[in-house]
Every structure is written in C-alpha cells, then in structure tokens.
Amino acid sequence: MKPFSDIPQDIMQDVVAPFLPNAALLNLSLTSKENQKNHKELLNKRHQQIFVEKKLPEYEKNLDFLMNATMVSANALEKARQVIVQLEPEIIKHIDLIPAEHAFKLSRICSVRSEKDCFYWAEIAASKGHEWAKFNLAVYHNEGRKTCSKAPSKAKKLFKELLESTKNQEVRDKIRWYIGTHPEINGSFETQSSEENTNVDSLNMEASDNIKNGAAKKSASSLMGIGMQVLGGFVAVLGLAAVASGIVLLAAVSASAGLIVAGSGLAALACGLGLFAGGRLYHHWNGSSQSLNQPLKI
Known part of the structure; x- marks a missing residue:
C-alpha cells in the first residue's frame, strides 16, 4: 500500500475497492505497470485539485486585494504582493489547468489598474471558450482599448466566431445591442453554415434597422x-x-x-x-x- 500512501482516502478507495475481495489481485495491481501509470495519473489529478481549489483562489484573493483595495496599510499590501510573487510562477506554469471562469475573473480583477494583464487574462479565458471573454476581446479590438490597437475588422471576426458558436441568448442580445450602437462593425458577417448565415444576416439587418428606425x-x-x-x-x-x-x-x-x-x-x-x-x-x-x-x- 506504500506507493499509494500520498493519495487521499476517498480517491484511494475508488482505486483499491475493486480488488479487496482478492488479496492476490490487490498485490498484482500495486506492482503492475498499468497501475503505476494510474498511480501517476491520480497524483497529477490530486496536484491539479490542490492547485485549482487552494492555490488559484489564494492568488485571486491577493491579486484582487492588491489591485483594488483602498485605505489599507502598507504592510497588508506588501504581504499580498509577497503571496503573488510566490504563487505567480506556478500560476504561469499551469495556465492549462486554470478554468476559463477563473481566467475571466482574473481579467476582471486586473481591468481597473492593469490593462496589459486584463487583456492577457481575457485572451486566455477566450482561448478556453469563455464567451464573455470573447465578447470583451472583440470590444477591446473595436475600440482600441486594453493595449489593443483599433481594429474593427478583427472585432468583426471575433463577433462572427462567437455568433457561430454560442447558444447563449444573452450573449447574442449583447452582440445585437453592440452592433446596433457601433455602425463601424455593422456589416454582413459571412458564415460557413446556412442556418447561422440566416441568423447573423437577420441580426445584422435588425441592427441596421434599429439605426434606421431610430433616425x-x-x-x-x-x-x-x-x-x-x-x-x-x-x-x-x-x-x-x-x-x-x-x-x-x-x-x-x-x-x-x-x-x-x-x-x-x-x-x-x-x-x-x-x-x-x-x-x-x-x-x-x-x-x-x-x-x-x-x-x-x-
């Protein structure tokens, strides 16, 4: 059992339980290459669990404090800074383990005082499929915000990709509103799917109609x-x-x-x-x- 001593009991139970009725099978399972591989995978999952459940929230909390806290002592700020310095290398090393929602949260935390970091985390969240992060990136590119150079064509492409993939009506409504209030990107969106093409064209027409109707x-x-x-x-x-x-x-x-x-x-x-x-x-x-x-x- 020694090779499994560092695995939490609940996970260990799932691994060992099938072999408990037969001691010979249990001994074989502990020495087989297949179970050594399973053991390694379980350890990796445990490390990921610790990272996501403990280290990442600790990093978020101290970063939020450092970025947005007001009327606090210099010692408290320095303590938060030290925690960030300590955790940041591991955070950067394990970007692939950070869930999209956490990356988006980090982007929001940094939005007030660090445009560079805000854009950095927004890109990561968007690459992980976070729809609101994709929307924000499109807005940043269209308006030249958060270290972006103004690029309506890139914003149009991002909106198009989001419209093709999202089923979230709130996101679609937000895009409809944004396109309707920003004529520079209110053009036709070419899509691969005829169904999406119909949806996007009607969305575009509606946005255009909103402008015309308003006038x-x-x-x-x-x-x-x-x-x-x-x-x-x-x-x-x-x-x-x-x-x-x-x-x-x-x-x-x-x-x-x-x-x-x-x-x-x-x-x-x-x-x-x-x-x-x-x-x-x-x-x-x-x-x-x-x-x-x-x-x-x-």
Missing part, C-alpha cells in the same frame, strides 16, 4: 413638433384677426355680434398658442426621452 423616429418626431408649431401659429394669427374684427363690430355695428366674434378670436388665439407650445414641448421631450433610452456603453 426615422427622430425625423418624424421633429416634423410633428414643427407641424404643431406651424399650425399653432396659424391658428393664433386667425384668432388675433378675429379679435380685431370683433372690436370693429363692437364699435361700429353691434355690441353682441362684436363680443361673439372677439370671444371666438380669443378662443382661437388661446388654442393656437397652446398648439405652438405643445409642439415645442413635444419636440423637446421626445428628443430627451430618446437619449435617455440609449443603452449604456460598456
């Missing part, structure tokens, strides 16, 4: 507001003319007729001024509400 709505709102103001001004002028006519009738012809015409003129004047003011308010309110409804930029 059309803005134009229609502007025209409606101007129309209300013109109509209001016209009615107000008619009202003023009616008031003047009523005054003339009141003085020269008939007091009752003059009062009726003047009263009608005042009503028309009030209506015209109301329409004019309403047109102004409508134009202003609609433009403001459209700007408030724009999605927040990442």
